[in-house]
Ligand code: SF4
């Protein structure tokens with residue numbers, strides 16, 4: 562169905578919603594200028610999500626790509642991003658997307674809508 566599938570867990574139905582795609586290194590999820598818009602999305606959906614609310618000192622752009630200076634040691638919250646559609650609602654540059662599947666055992670029986 563797609564590359565790099567990430568089954569979701571927790572309060573999102575892990576059998577139905579999957580993440581597809583690969584990171585294009587746009588850097589927007591680490592870019593401090595996106596924090597207000599991202600926080601607004603979480604507030605609108607009343608989501609309590611662990612996010613950086615202050616600029617990350619490990620982030621910079623290099624040749625137009627986002628770079629994490631501690632990439633190999635970055636926190637779990639950075640490794641799993643994005644986990645839910647709301648994570649990227651305010652990040653149109655993000656190349657990940659979320660799809661709903663109809664529930665085959667391998668999650669490939671059917672796909673429907675993008676996030
Ligand atoms: S630690 Fe790295 S991946 Fe996490 S927010 Fe900072 S720059 Fe981004």
Ligand code: SF4
Nearest residue numbers: 584585587588590655
């Ligand atoms: S916003 Fe999405 S595509 Fe861009 S760096 Fe973050 S995870 Fe990768």
